[in-house]
Amino acid sequence: MDKSQGRVARDTAGELPPVVTHSGHRGLQLEEKLIFEQGVPGRIGVDVPNPPQGAADKLGAFARKEPIGLPDLSEPQVVRHFTRLSQKNYGIDSGLFSLGSCTMKHNPRLNEKMARLPGFADIHPLQPVKTVQGALELIDELARWLKTLTGMPAVAMSPAAGAHGELCGMVAIWAAIKAKGEGETRRRVLVPESAHGTNPATAAMLGFTVDPIPADARGRVDLAAFEAKLGPDVAAIMLTNPNTCGLFETDIKRIADLVHKAGGYFYCDGANYNAIAGRVRPADLGVDAMHINLHKTFSTPHGGGGPGSGPVVLSAALAPFAPLPYVVHGKDGFRLVETKEAGAAPFGRLKGFNGQMGMFVRALAYMLSHGADGIRRASEDAVLNANYVHARLKDVMTPAFEGPCMHEALFDDRFLKDTGVSTLDFAKALIDEGYHPMTMYFPLVVHGAMLIEPTESESKDSLDAFIASLRHLAALAKQGNQAAHFHAAPRLTPRRRLDETRAARQPILRWKPAAPPAPTAQAAE
Amino acid sequence: MRYLPHTEADREAMLAAIGAKSVDELFVDVPAEARLAGPVAGLSTTKSELEVERILGAMAAKNRPAGAMASFMGSGAYRHHVPASVDYIVQRGEFLTSYTPYQPEIAQGTLQYLFEFQTQVALLTGMEVANASMYDAATAAVEAVQMANRVTRRGKAILSGALHPHYRETIETHGRFSGFDVAALPANLDGLAGIEALLDAKTSCVVVQYPNVFGRLQDLRGLAAACQKAGALLIVAIPEIVSMGAVVPPGDMGADIVVAEGQSIGNALNFGGPYVGLFAAKEKYLRQMPGRLCGETVDADGKRGFVLTLSTREQHIRREKATSNICTNSGLCALAFTVHLSLLGETGLKRLAALNHAMATSLEAKLARVKGVKVLTDAYFNEFALELPRDAAEVVDKLADKGVLAGVPGGRLWPDDPSMARTLIVAATETNTLADIDLFAAKLAEVL
Numbered sequence: 001m002d003k004s005q006g007r008v009a010r011d012t013a014g015e016l017p018p019v020v021t022h023s024g025h026r027g028l029q030l031e032e033k034l035i036f037e038q039g040v041p042g043r044i045g046v047d048v049p050n051p052p053q054g055a056a057d058k059l060g061a062f063a064r065k066e067p068i069g070l071p072d073l074s075e076p077q078v079v080r081h082f083t084r085l086s087q088k089n090y091g092i093d094s095g096l097f098s099l100g101s102c103t104m105k106h107n108p109r110l111n112e113k114m115a116r117l118p119g120f121a122d123i124h125p126l127q128p129v130k131t132v133q134g135a136l137e138l139i140d141e142l143a144r145w146l147k148t149l150t151g152m153p154a155v156a157m158s159p160a161a162g163a164h165g166e167l168c169g170m171v172a173i174w175a176a177i178k179a180k181g182e183g184e185t186r187r188r189v190l191v192p193e194s195a196h197g198t199n200p201a202t203a204a205m206l207g208f209t210v211d212p213i214p215a216d217a218r219g220r221v222d223l224a225a226f227e228a229k230l231g232p233d234v235a236a237i238m239l240t241n242p243n244t245c246g247l248f249e250t251d252i253k254r255i256a257d258l259v260h261k262a263g264g265y266f267y268c269d270g271a272n273y274n275a276i277a278g279r280v281r282p283a284d285l286g287v288d289a290m291h292i293n294l295h296k297t298f299s300t301p302h303g304g305g306g307p308g309s310g311p312v313v314l315s316a317a318l319a320p321f322a323p324l325p326y327v328v329h330g331k332d333g334f335r336l337v338e339t340k341e342a343g344a345a346p347f348g349r350l351k352g353f354n355g356q357m358g359m360f361v362r363a364l365a366y367m368l369s370h371g372a373d374g375i376r377r378a379s380e381d382a383v384l385n386a387n388y389v390h391a392r393l394k395d396v397m398t399p400a401f402e403g404p405c406m407h408e409a410l411f412d413d414r415f416l417k418d419t420g421v422s423t424l425d426f427a428k429a430l431i432d433e434g435y436h437p438m439t440m441y442f443p444l445v446v447h448g449a450m451l452i453e454p455t456e457s458e459s460k461d462s463l464d465a466f467i468a469s470l471r472h473l474a475a476l477a478k479q480g481n482q483a484a485h486f487h488a489a490p491r492l493t494p495r496r497r498l499d500e501t502r503a504a505r506q507p508i509l510r511w512k513p514a515a516p517p518a519p520t521a522q523a524a525e
Numbered sequence: 526m527r528y529l530p531h532t533e534a535d536r537e538a539m540l541a542a543i544g545a546k547s548v549d550e551l552f553v554d555v556p557a558e559a560r561l562a563g564p565v566a567g568l569s570t571t572k573s574e575l576e577v578e579r580i581l582g583a584m585a586a587k588n589r590p591a592g593a594m595a596s597f598m599g600s601g602a603y604r605h606h607v608p609a610s611v612d613y614i615v616q617r618g619e620f621l622t623s624y625t626p627y628q629p630e631i632a633q634g635t636l637q638y639l640f641e642f643q644t645q646v647a648l649l650t651g652m653e654v655a656n657a658s659m660y661d662a663a664t665a666a667v668e669a670v671q672m673a674n675r676v677t678r679r680g681k682a683i684l685s686g687a688l689h690p691h692y693r694e695t696i697e698t699h700g701r702f703s704g705f706d707v708a709a710l711p712a713n714l715d716g717l718a719g720i721e722a723l724l725d726a727k728t729s730c731v732v733v734q735y736p737n738v739f740g741r742l743q744d745l746r747g748l749a750a751a752c753q754k755a756g757a758l759l760i761v762a763i764p765e766i767v768s769m770g771a772v773v774p775p776g777d778m779g780a781d782i783v784v785a786e787g788q789s790i791g792n793a794l795n796f797g798g799p800y801v802g803l804f805a806a807k808e809k810y811l812r813q814m815p816g817r818l819c820g821e822t823v824d825a826d827g828k829r830g831f832v833l834t835l836s837t838r839e840q841h842i843r844r845e846k847a848t849s850n851i852c853t854n855s856g857l858c859a860l861a862f863t864v865h866l867s868l869l870g871e872t873g874l875k876r877l878a879a880l881n882h883a884m885a886t887s888l889e890a891k892l893a894r895v896k897g898v899k900v901l902t903d904a905y906f907n908e909f910a911l912e913l914p915r916d917a918a919e920v921v922d923k924l925a926d927k928g929v930l931a932g933v934p935g936g937r938l939w940p941d942d943p944s945m946a947r948t949l950i951v952a953a954t955e956t957n958t959l960a961d962i963d964l965f966a967a968k969l970a971e972v973l
Binding site for chain 1: 526527528529530531535536538539540542543544545548550551552553554555556558559560561563564565566567568569570571572574576577578580581582583584585586587588589590591592593596598600601602604608610612613614616617618619620621622623624625626628629630631632633634635637638640641643644645647648649654655657658660661662663664671689691692694695697698701702703704742744769770771772773774777786793794795796797798799800801811817818819820821822823824825826828830831832834835837839840841842843844845846847849850851852853854855856857858860863864866867868869870871872873874875876877879880882883884885886887889890903904905906921922925930933937938940941955959
């Protein structure tokens with residue numbers, strides 16, 4: 001056995017200069033050019049069979065004659081390119097992802113396996129329904145789980161994401177208002193200042209006037225301000241619960257009762273449903289519509305920004321207005337309703353085809369795995385983890401509100417006062433520590449906000465290590481004279497801070513071939 | 526439970542650190558009457574992987590996958606072969622489990638492929654700029670109409686009679702509730718018929734499909750000129766992006782905005798989702814574009830890098846003044862698209878498109894010989910329409926029992942238009958064989 005193998009070589013020569021490599025690579029941090037800078041005509045990464053001989057040409061005058069401009073590469077080049085790109089990314093598989101409000105929990109690979117079963121992945125959305133009974137059964141079963149967990153009587157399955165779900169819920173509310181003949185008069189939507197940006201954007205898309213409600217000193221809706229804003233022109237309140245400060249809205253039932261009494265509806269932004277799933281049924285809080293981000297609460301992958309899925313549970317008052325298509329169970333099995341039928345008043349279609357089927361399979365795989373007991377336990381652990389972070393950091397960082405919190409712990413930047421270190425600097429330093437930063441400067445109601453959502457996926461050991469890094473950084477910042485150190489962070493990443501102003505002022509949104517060099521006077525001769 | 530790391534001892538230690546006796550104390554802010562005492566009734570409890578595989582496997586087995594039959598279905602969703610390396614890349618955890626790239630220092634992988642994706646989409650469609658993707662073609666079409674409304678400060682969209690009914694219905698829904706007018710022409714093989722007569726000073730845009738819902742290729746240059754004259758934007762929707770490997774792109778025919786369904790490259794049928802909407806436009810409209818945009822810049826050391834940019838258009842900055850409420854894009858589907866198209870390259874895409882076209886013309890030649898069948902489409906890519914002597918939905922239903930998914934019947938797409946009941950829309954791709962085509966023709970002859 002060669003005992004020299006793997007032994008750490010002790011550097012006895014003292015300080016060495018920084019490593020400068022010839023290639024530009026730095027060990028496992030590999031530089032990678034754009035795919036467009038790597039092509040060589042004549043290479044190919046897919047062997048396409050030859051067309052049958054003698055086939056006619058029916059393109060008419062439409063044949064594309066000009067080159068498209070795509071690069072030609074072989075398969076090993078393409079695989080290496082994207083593998084190298086992947087290594088410049090941080091994911092939940094890499095480490096703790098403290099991004100508040102985004103719920104970066106573990107994405108089980110069982111979900112991926114199930115979604116790829118040919119019986120789900122290889123079915124066309126317009127196949128005769130008798131050939132897709134299992135797909136309709138899956139949608140119906142997922143709908144049953146969502147309805148049972150929330151206590152709501154109906155669910156619209158087609159929205160493609162959370163914001164799309166908000167749109168669905170608010171359109172259903174407007175359809176109900178119109179049906180009552182109040183479409184012209186109820187044009188105001190109340191939105192707390194702490195809301196996600198999608199809430200006011202959705203209301204505005206539908207032509208509603210957005211009327212903000214302030215938060216009180218406890219981080220909840222200011223009840224007096226809310227009551228003062230109620231009136232016969234109020235269509236709805238859009239309220240996130242637990243709210244974006246990570247707090248349960250203690251007056252939520254009163255808010256629901258009051259908005260109902262005023263003739264409006266309660267839209268609940270369900271982005272934070274993962275804190276209460278299995279412990280609280282939104283129906284018991286007076287909710288009329290709530291979207292559920294399957295990519296948050298039910299573990300379908302965020303995938304670098306989608307695809308998501310945002311089914312919307314609806315109260316009995318809104319159920320008749322649910323969008324097309326939807327699944328019903330008749331005497332001959334499942335049916336897909338794609339057009340208006342008697343007794344329903346669907347507000348129309350929200351997207352092509354039948355919803356995010358691939359995400360439905362993943363979410364149901366997750367729900368079946370957990371079961372009702374596991375879902376409840378997951379919510380409890382998510383809340384436990386956030387409170388643990390809150391408790392272990394409250395002496396060195398400054399919690400925005402008193403505990404207990406729900407699934408996320410919110411801090412402000414008071415602890416950084418006079419250190420010259422900003423929330424952004426502090427978060428960027430966390431990157432060098434090997435963590436994805438918390439959500440910064442959101443919610444807007446807290447100064448220099450840092451919103452930490454550990455999720456239930458993190459073990460106590462993992463949280464302890466994360467907390468130790470944050471305590472170290474907080475102590476370092478308070479030590480003084482560290483502003484430059486923090487401002488330079490991150491320094492250990494494939495790229496350091498990027499110039500976002502330049503990107504916006506001189507937008508370069510696509511690769512273009514370098515212009516051929518201008519002909520010199522000689523060449524022109 | 527395998528997804529939850531805590532032991533009971535961990536939970537107790539953590540509760541002690543918090544100063545709570547039980548986890549119930551952490552839920553003290555929930556109104557007492559809304560607290561559930563135990564797990565929600567009526568749902569199953571924790572299951573092993575093996576048990577979940579059995580349950581979902583049984584549901585999957587009740588479906589008949591397109592790959593197990595001779596499938597000729599299109600109408601906005603196409604069955605193509607996806608190389609094995611595409612799914613390998615998509616399942617890498619650094620892509621699969623990452624978030625929207627708000628922290629560019631640790632998301633250069635996502636950002637660089639989005640930059641490559643935007644470039645690919647611009648090149649395919651013949652447009653100047655493209656965004657980082659939308660949910661699907663139908664929602665991208667809605668965003669295009671709303672963008673045209675902003676650019677022109679008008680509020681009427683004219684929809685071609687050969688626009689996919691799902692795209693049309695999605696635009697109509699948004700028109701009803703976002704307050705713009707929609708003039709939708711009735712189903713018509715000639716997707717350009719009747720449009721110019723509706724163009725007026727209120728018109729913000731015209732939406733046509735290319736190839737149209739009947740598979741037909743039509744010259745859009747005359748319409749583009751008419752739109753320009755009327756001060757309206759021409760929006761072109763592409764249902765089958767592989768077609769761009771064979772046909773003149775809309776950008777070369779004067780389109781102002783191009784939207785497309787990108788499912789065909791890199792993505793499975795998935796019963797209709799998730800898909801990936803493509804969105805491209807002329808550069809002068811850049812600041813009115815919806816959705817995420819990725820741009821090139823430099824880092825603190827002067828090295829090239831990529832960031833999300835022009836986010837002052839977006840909801841998380843602009844709130845109620847945003848260009849759209851859209852938050853996510855269709856990241857993983859866009860990645861699959863980018864990887865597959867990188868594998869294909871210029872040469873491969875052209876070969877793939879040529880093969881698709883050849884399979885479709887081979888199919889047409891066979892079906893045209895079946896008694897009673899009339900081919901309706903002249904110039905096309907990989908999809909065309911037939912008129913049958915009887916109800917097409919009944920024919921499709923019967924052929925499904927004979928191992929053939931015989932296309933999409935008019936009655937499925939236009940349930941309220943009896944004039945479309947005998948129309949059948951069929952598509953062929955590289956996944957079909959000549960034997961599939963022979964089977965389809967033989968079985969069709971049997972049932973007609």
